[in-house]
Amino acid sequence: MSFIISIILYLIINSLFNSNLLKAHKIEFKVDFIAQENFIQNEIIHSENIENDNANISNKTENLNQWYIHIDKISLKAPIQEGTNPEILDDYVGHFEESSKDLGNICLAAHNRGYKNNYFSRLKELQEGDEIKYIYKNIERTYIITKHEIIQNTDWSNLEPTEENTITLITCVENEPEYRRCIQGMEKLIE
Secondary structure, eight states, X not given: OHHHHHHHHHHHHHHHHHXXXXXXXXXXXXXXXXXXXXXXXXXXXXXXXXXXXXXXXXXXXXXXXXXXXXXXXXXXXXXXXXXXXXXHHHHSEEEOTTSOSSSSXXXXXXXXSSSSOOXXXXXXXXXXXXXXXXXXXXXXXXXXXXXXXXXXXXOOGGGSOOSSOEEEEEEEETXXXXXXXXXXXXXXXXX
């Protein structure tokens, strides 16, 4: 009788053990499946983020090809966007809305330090005679710098319309909030 009871106990214990082992394997399988599913979802999200980043780069490059400023001397090639509000100046050189985009006085502003993009950080290195290239809708104009001065932050006279094709670049002066650096150039005439 004890032999029969031993066999019955063995079968019950073995059955319970196999059942728990099976449950453990099911749990392991489920955990592995969830981990793989999360990995796949993360890869999809990562892939979508890369696609979005590429689209953003493509949009900026497309904008860069249509409206930008290029100054070889200070290794500057920056996209331009309409407006001079903080959101624009975080990512672009800003165009003063009241000024021309093609003929006359084209007026631009950008940060020079302490922000996400400091496109005009090396503007102070420019001198009279240096060149500025301005591209708008595939029309390229080259300007020769004729003026580099420090002005009051309330002096808006340099932004007034001109009959000649002029470009005006404005940025802050380091540690002097009441002043602005103003660089102006006249269009280089083709000889």
